[in-house]
Amino acid sequence: xxxxxxxxxxxxxxxxxxxxxxxxxxxLAKKAEKVSLETGVSIGVAPQFTDIAAVASATDTPVxxxxxxxxxxxxxxxxxxxDAVKEAGAVGTLINHSERRLKLSDIDAIIRVACExxxxxxxxxxxxxxxxxxxxxxPDAISIEPPELIGTGIAVSRAKPEVVLDTVKxxxxxxxxxxxxxxxxxxxxxxxxxxLRLGAQGVLVASGVVKAKDPYRVLREFAExxxxxxxxxxxx
Amino acid sequence: xxxxxxxxxxxxxxxxxxxxxxxxxxxLAKKAEKVSLETGVSIGVAPQFTDIAAVASATDTPVxxxxxxxxxxxxxxxxxxxDAVKEAGAVGTLINHSERRLKLSDIDAIIRVACExxxxxxxxxxxxxxxxxxxxxxPDAISIEPPELIGTGIAVSRAKPEVVLDTVKxxxxxxxxxxxxxxxxxxxxxxxxxxLRLGAQGVLVASGVVKAKDPYRVLREFAExxxxxxxxxxxx
Amino acid sequence: xxxxxxxxxxxxxxxxxxxxxxxxxxxLAKKAEKVSLETGVSIGVAPQFTDIAAVASATDTPVxxxxxxxxxxxxxxxxxxxDAVKEAGAVGTLINHSERRLKLSDIDAIIRVACExxxxxxxxxxxxxxxxxxxxxxPDAISIEPPELIGTGIAVSRAKPEVVLDTVKxxxxxxxxxxxxxxxxxxxxxxxxxxLRLGAQGVLVASGVVKAKDPYRVLREFAExxxxxxxxxxxx
Amino acid sequence: xxxxxxxxxxxxxxxxxxxxxxxxxxxLAKKAEKVSLETGVSIGVAPQFTDIAAVASATDTPVxxxxxxxxxxxxxxxxxxxDAVKEAGAVGTLINHSERRLKLSDIDAIIRVACExxxxxxxxxxxxxxxxxxxxxxPDAISIEPPELIGTGIAVSRAKPEVVLDTVKxxxxxxxxxxxxxxxxxxxxxxxxxxLRLGAQGVLVASGVVKAKDPYRVLREFAExxxxxxxxxxxx
Numbered sequence: 001x002x003x004x005x006x007x008x009x010x011x012x013x014x015x016x017x018x019x020x021x022x023x024x025x026x027x028l029a030k031k032a033e034k035v036s037l038e039t040g041v042s043i044g045v046a047p048q049f050t051d052i053a054a055v056a057s058a059t060d061t062p063v064x065x066x067x068x069x070x071x072x073x074x075x076x077x078x079x080x081x082x083d084a085v086k087e088a089g090a091v092g093t094l095i096n097h098s099e100r101r102l103k104l105s106d107i108d109a110i111i112r113v114a115c116e117x118x119x120x121x122x123x124x125x126x127x128x129x130x131x132x133x134x135x136x137x138x139p140d141a142i143s144i145e146p147p148e149l150i151g152t153g154i155a156v157s158r159a160k161p162e163v164v165l166d167t168v169k170x171x172x173x174x175x176x177x178x179x180x181x182x183x184x185x186x187x188x189x190x191x192x193x194x195x196l197r198l199g200a201q202g203v204l205v206a207s208g209v210v211k212a213k214d215p216y217r218v219l220r221e222f223a224e225x226x227x228x229x230x231x232x233x234x235x236x
Numbered sequence: 237x238x239x240x241x242x243x244x245x246x247x248x249x250x251x252x253x254x255x256x257x258x259x260x261x262x263x264l265a266k267k268a269e270k271v272s273l274e275t276g277v278s279i280g281v282a283p284q285f286t287d288i289a290a291v292a293s294a295t296d297t298p299v300x301x302x303x304x305x306x307x308x309x310x311x312x313x314x315x316x317x318x319d320a321v322k323e324a325g326a327v328g329t330l331i332n333h334s335e336r337r338l339k340l341s342d343i344d345a346i347i348r349v350a351c352e353x354x355x356x357x358x359x360x361x362x363x364x365x366x367x368x369x370x371x372x373x374x375p376d377a378i379s380i381e382p383p384e385l386i387g388t389g390i391a392v393s394r395a396k397p398e399v400v401l402d403t404v405k406x407x408x409x410x411x412x413x414x415x416x417x418x419x420x421x422x423x424x425x426x427x428x429x430x431x432l433r434l435g436a437q438g439v440l441v442a443s444g445v446v447k448a449k450d451p452y453r454v455l456r457e458f459a460e461x462x463x464x465x466x467x468x469x470x471x472x
Numbered sequence: 473x474x475x476x477x478x479x480x481x482x483x484x485x486x487x488x489x490x491x492x493x494x495x496x497x498x499x500l501a502k503k504a505e506k507v508s509l510e511t512g513v514s515i516g517v518a519p520q521f522t523d524i525a526a527v528a529s530a531t532d533t534p535v536x537x538x539x540x541x542x543x544x545x546x547x548x549x550x551x552x553x554x555d556a557v558k559e560a561g562a563v564g565t566l567i568n569h570s571e572r573r574l575k576l577s578d579i580d581a582i583i584r585v586a587c588e589x590x591x592x593x594x595x596x597x598x599x600x601x602x603x604x605x606x607x608x609x610x611p612d613a614i615s616i617e618p619p620e621l622i623g624t625g626i627a628v629s630r631a632k633p634e635v636v637l638d639t640v641k642x643x644x645x646x647x648x649x650x651x652x653x654x655x656x657x658x659x660x661x662x663x664x665x666x667x668l669r670l671g672a673q674g675v676l677v678a679s680g681v682v683k684a685k686d687p688y689r690v691l692r693e694f695a696e697x698x699x700x701x702x703x704x705x706x707x708x
Numbered sequence: 709x710x711x712x713x714x715x716x717x718x719x720x721x722x723x724x725x726x727x728x729x730x731x732x733x734x735x736l737a738k739k740a741e742k743v744s745l746e747t748g749v750s751i752g753v754a755p756q757f758t759d760i761a762a763v764a765s766a767t768d769t770p771v772x773x774x775x776x777x778x779x780x781x782x783x784x785x786x787x788x789x790x791d792a793v794k795e796a797g798a799v800g801t802l803i804n805h806s807e808r809r810l811k812l813s814d815i816d817a818i819i820r821v822a823c824e825x826x827x828x829x830x831x832x833x834x835x836x837x838x839x840x841x842x843x844x845x846x847p848d849a850i851s852i853e854p855p856e857l858i859g860t861g862i863a864v865s866r867a868k869p870e871v872v873l874d875t876v877k878x879x880x881x882x883x884x885x886x887x888x889x890x891x892x893x894x895x896x897x898x899x900x901x902x903x904l905r906l907g908a909q910g911v912l913v914a915s916g917v918v919k920a921k922d923p924y925r926v927l928r929e930f931a932e933x934x935x936x937x938x939x940x941x942x943x944x
Contacts, residue, residue: 067314078303078336100314539786550775550808572786
């Protein structure tokens with residue numbers, strides 16, 4: 001993980017929400033930066049490809065691509081090149097999100113490309129066994145996200161704690177070094193705290209922040225909860 | 237077609253070539269702009285998603301996305317939203333390039349989305365019947381590109397003139413309004429002239445320009461040839 | 473169209489319903505054969521790949537594959553070869569069903585392969601413009617099926633008559649020879665009659681027959697309705 | 709593994725070769741059965757979907773599908789249902805062959821479906837890390853096949869022994885129970901022997917047998933080599 005990406009880590013996926021497109025992507029990233037500076041909690045953002053450069057140049061917030069393709073530079077039209085997202089200012093990329101599922105061999109190839117280009121690889125997984133499989137591919141991080149909870153406001157860390165627990169356990173058996181995040185339905189500070197108590201080292205969030213009336217306030221709540229939980233864990 | 241996009245039209249597809257990524261994408265777009273200003277020939281560029289905003293803000297060159305997805309704003313991770321490429325400054329988009337082939341129903345949906353967002357839709361087709369099918373979907377333009385000639389330097393307009401002729405004929409029978417371009421192997425001015433003589437209204441080029449030692453010189457040659465041929469056609 | 477496939481034509485898509493898998497596929501095909509013999513109306517069936525041979529050898533019912541791949545014989549694992557469905561006894565194939573949408577260039581390639589192998593090609597389309605595009609590819613038949621009505625029991629021919637009318641009109645402008653079918657929600661004889669009155673030459677049905685308590689009775693109702701409507705049209 | 713599938717195991721992938729389609733699929737399966745009876749070595753065959761029933765009813769050879777889809781019975785047109793290949797007589801299925809690569813989450817889902825239906829799951833993997841990932845999904849078997857060697861006649865077990873060795877090691881660390889096969893380029897008895905010496909428990913072959921002048925002789929050579937090597941290993 002690069003310096004700015006310590007755990008507990010919060011990553012905000014902007015998806016293709018209009019509330020986080022273009023100028024609004026930059027504004028939201030600035031709010032994330034503010035919360036990170038105020039709380040000391042690491043917060044990354046994953047805007048659309050077209051917004052990576054603007055977000056990366058306007059803020060110090062670590063920027064992730066939402067996807068890259070398993071390709072080298074060359075004759076690929078309409079593809080996303082790791083070199084290009086890197087030059088635009090990204091420090092990492094999401095891979096295999098439930099809304100952009102990939103072939104197993106492509107996930108493997110993308111993790112290699114990301115590693116070569118020094119991009120942090122965050123592989124999303126829809127359940128425990130898929131998380132375990134992803135761990136064998138040596139990404140930097142895995143985010144377990146049960147697709148049925150995405151966008152519901154029902155937090156994985158509270159509605160399906162066993163999914164997070166099992167994932168942490170299975171992933172650890174295969175790979176000690178990978179960072180484990182969880183996501184889906186995270187919408188309150190206590191959801192974040194619950195995630196950390198279950199062994200996750202951070203959260204991947206989207207609508208809970210992007211669609212919130214006051215994204216700054218929500219992110220601040222998330223970061224505070226993460227900070228307090230982290231402190232309790234270290235003391236406990 | 238928007239004002240800046242008159243025919244004959246040259247579109248340069250930057251693909252994921254490193255020679256046309258990041259800063260180099262902006263430099264190449266500036267060369268295209270220079271040639272367009274010097275010759276009066278319309279030249280568009282299709283950089284990677286991450287470079288659309290920089291190219292559009294640094295030049296007056298009409299910018300095309302290389303692809304957009306058939307989606308509305310919302311929960312789509314790693315997708316390309318028409319609204320986002322529009323806000324980044326694009327005036328149009330390639331659709332269904334041979335290196336990014338799409339489902340028929342998705343091409344139909346993307347053309348609709350492009351139309352709603354006032355983006356020029358350029359559908360690529362691999363042969364004559366596919367061009368005819370694409371014409372029935374009412375895009376702004378169709379580019380016929382035999383995939384076996386892409387990147388070879390053997391120009392479609394000279395090696396397979398019947399493909400261009402047939403495409404123009406079949407497309408015209410179905411749709412009078414669509415602009416017909418051709419591409420694949422275009423590398424010299426005479427290839428461009430030959431394309432226009434066959435009834436194409438422009439060319440879609442990539443490696444012939446991007447990988448050239450002197451892209452400015454090649455583009456200038458293309459534009460001059462297009463201009464002369466256009467003049468001869470009007471007089472003839 | 474081969475001899476056994478006259479219009480009006482009813483094709484029953486068995487999908488992957490257990491009610492039409494294995495032995496039950498053969499039983500259902502025999503019911504279709506019985507109705508066809510009794511009424512003189514042409515009825516085809518589209519069982520799963522694994523059931524094509526058994527259905528084709530046990531009945532005289534014309535058998536369609538539900539899909540074939542755009543490939544020649546060779547190194548393709550897990551693909552469906554036109555030669556193989558032909559040797560198994562199929563006389564045609566569905567292409568691009570809403571539940572198996574295909575790339576435009578692949579639809580074009582599959583129609584060519586089907587034509588070479590003397591297989592009747594039935595391209596499914598989700599709306600009018602896609603139907604028109606499909607017509608330009610010269611298939612034997614097109615079936616318009618609005619996906620939102622599939623499996624609902626709300627018949628396209630009664631809920632969206634304009635979709636069928638427009639499709640017939642647009643397809644005819646591009647291609648005089650193609651047979652036009654319609655599908656989605658067809659569950660009663662009057663739905664079939666309505667389809668024919670709108671200019672369709674037959675119907676593509678699935679759950680309305682396969683999931684019926686008495687598939688024979690439903691098919692018989694469909695065939696009778698088709699026969700009466702056909703007679704009225706000829707007299708009218 | 710069902711009774712007929714002991715190790716060392718040879719699986720012959722018929723792909724979409726005309727030499728192994730329709731009647732010729734049955735003939736080739738009979739040769740495999742003959743060799744298996746003569747040598748006592750377990751030999752499975754993976755014919756096309758359309759040929760599964762005929763092969764399974766004409767021989768005692770264990771039959772594998774080349775692919776199944778991650779679906780339950782229902783509204784899926786052109787898909788391959790586990791229940792259907794099972795009823796047709798298959799005892800297992802290949803999954804994720806290099807010529808039919810699948811999404812990670814789909815491989816996971818297919819393995820579950822196969823397990824429920826009591827079908828032996830053989831997941832193909834293109835390299836060592838992908839093999840390790842597949843092992844975490846608990847299939848019955850994994851076959852490591854470097855795609856660049858498929859169909860070349862250059863055996864993986866001789867040209868890239870480290871790939872087989874690493875795969876066996878990595879897979880064993882994650883999953884003790886999974887059977888490890890290897891494939892690509894296997895064309896002589898010594899290739900099979902080499903594979904077993906490296907720790908593989910069998911081979912997945914295709915053109916080396918299917919395209920051979922005398923498939924019976926080649927399969928016999930493979931089986932003899934496997935038998936001798938197995939004996940030496942037990943004694944050694």
